[in-house]
Amino acid sequence: MKRFDVAALGELLIDFTDNGSSAQGNPVLEANPGGAPCNVLAMLNRLGKKTAFIGKVGDDRFGHMLKEVVEKSGTDVTNLIIDSSAHTTLAFVHTMEGGEREFSFYRDPGADMLLTADEVKEDIIAGSRLFHFGTLSSTHEGVRAATRRAIDIAEKNGLLISFDPNLREPLWRSLDDARREIEYGLAHCDILKISDNELEFMTGTDDYDKGIGMLRERFDIELVFLTLGSSGSRAFYKNISVSAPSFNEITPIEKTGAGDTFAGCALSKTLDMGIENITEEKLRELLIFANAGATLVTARKGALKVMPQEDEINELIKRYSNE
Numbered sequence: 001m002k003r004f005d006v007a008a009l010g011e012l013l014i015d016f017t018d019n020g021s022s023a024q025g026n027p028v029l030e031a032n033p034g035g036a037p038c039n040v041l042a043m044l045n046r047l048g049k050k051t052a053f054i055g056k057v058g059d060d061r062f063g064h065m066l067k068e069v070v071e072k073s074g075t076d077v078t079n080l081i082i083d084s085s086a087h088t089t090l091a092f093v094h095t096m097e098g099g100e101r102e103f104s105f106y107r108d109p110g111a112d113m114l115l116t117a118d119e120v121k122e123d124i125i126a127g128s129r130l131f132h133f134g135t136l137s138s139t140h141e142g143v144r145a146a147t148r149r150a151i152d153i154a155e156k157n158g159l160l161i162s163f164d165p166n167l168r169e170p171l172w173r174s175l176d177d178a179r180r181e182i183e184y185g186l187a188h189c190d191i192l193k194i195s196d197n198e199l200e201f202m203t204g205t206d207d208y209d210k211g212i213g214m215l216r217e218r219f220d221i222e223l224v225f226l227t228l229g230s231s232g233s234r235a236f237y238k239n240i241s242v243s244a245p246s247f248n249e250i251t252p253i254e255k256t257g258a259g260d261t262f263a264g265c266a267l268s269k270t271l272d273m274g275i276e277n278i279t280e281e282k283l284r285e286l287l288i289f290a291n292a293g294a295t296l297v298t299a300r301k302g303a304l305k306v307m308p309q310e311d312e313i314n315e316l317i318k319r320y321s322n323e
Contacts, residue, residue: 003127004076005049005271006162009120009150010037010137011112012055012070012080013089014062015256017301031062032256032302033069034091035112036134036166039257043264043293043307045074049271052076052124054150055137058111059084069305079121086111095254105171113140117149125153129271130191132263134166138181139173151188160275163189164263165198175201186219191270193225193263212236223275225266225290227259233291235283242280244287247295247320257303258294264307265290292316 015034022028041051053075057063059082066088071077089110094102107113115137125131131154138144154161163185172178182202186192192215196208203211212224216236224236232245252258269286270278296308296316 002129003050004052004124005128006041006044006130006132006267007052007054007125007128008037008041008132009054009115009147010134011035011089011110012038012053012057012066013091013107013110013112014066015302016090016092017254017256018093018095019301029092030301031065033066033304034256034302035304036136036164036260037132038070038073038075039260039303039307040132040164040264040267041070041075042073042304043261044268046307047265047268047310049268050074050076052079052128054079054115054120054124056081056083056111056115056119058082058086058088060087062088062090063111073304076124079119079124081115081119083111083114086114089113093254093256103168103170105168107171109140112137113143115143115146117145120146120149120153122153125150125159126157128159130160130162130267132162132164132267133185134164135178135181135185136166136168136171138184139171139177144181155188160191161189162191162193162263162267164193164259165195165202166259167195167198167201186215186221189221190275191223191225191267192221193227193259193266195227195259196229199226208234209241223270223278225262225287227262227294233262233287235287237278237283240278240280240283242283242287244284244291246291247316249320250295250299250316252295252298254301255298257307258298260303261297261307262290262294265293265313288317289313292320
């Protein structure tokens with residue numbers, strides 16, 4: 001028996017999100033705990049999975065707050081390091097019409113960039129069923145080495161490996177660097193969660209079947225989830241291709257964390273059924289469940305602290321199927 005279902009490595013930060021205006025007419029920003037890997041773990045916790053996080057925050061008010069929030073969400077923080085040499089990374093989320101966002105990062109350096117290879121605890125990863133990572137932990141040399149070590153440990157111990165490119169263009173020195181690191185992730189994952197814009201970035205085509213075919217042929221990825229925003233999602237497994245619509249009757253107010261919620265739901269269902277036993281019917285059920293979870297979080301501000309409960313997701317699916 002493994003100690004954890006999922007271990008993840010990466011960024012843990014504060015998302016400052018719009019929350020109206022002050023009496024003086026100034027914008028009011030709310031400090032929401034965030035960071036894609038921990039958002040995914042928070043959703044997995046809601047679904048009864050045991051999780052662990054590997055990362056670094058600053059020895060400041062935000063860093064201590066983040067550690068407390070992540071621990072309270074149910075994630076093991078044994079390998080979450082507090083570092084006094086840099087501040088916790090901050091992201092300012094500018095919400096636009098329809099809940100779409102633009103990001104501004106304060107990360108030069110941010111504490112999450114300073115995680116080193118020798119700080120990654122092998123027993124945390126070895127004691128897990130699945131390892132999950134993205135590319136924000138590969139934007140700079142030191143944390144890139146930590147990510148590589150974590151992947152090596154996961155491969156050595158036979159874990160499933162899940163990858164989400166989570167492309168944030170402003171954080172890269174060049175898009176060539178981003179493309180190279182995404183290619184590394186694609187070459188080392190069993191499960192890929194990729195968005196439509198990331199797929200086009202990597203393949204140069206907006207033909208989804210063609211683009212996914214290119215990636216699977218080159219990298220031999222067993223299971224691929226493609227998120228399409230308001231158009232729902234698709235999944236590709238062996239010779240099966242399945243799609244499911246979004247739940248568009250719910251009006252989004254902010255889409256931060258939608259992809260992470262989808263990923264958490266999808267990984268939970270994949271672990272439940274086993275990657276070797278996926279049927280077309282089960283894959284469609286998975287997509288519907290993950291789409292419903294992602295939809296619910298877009299109607300809330302923030303992500304990590306407001307992940308939906310399983311009964312909320314099932315209720316939305318039931319309500320939608322009866323309409």
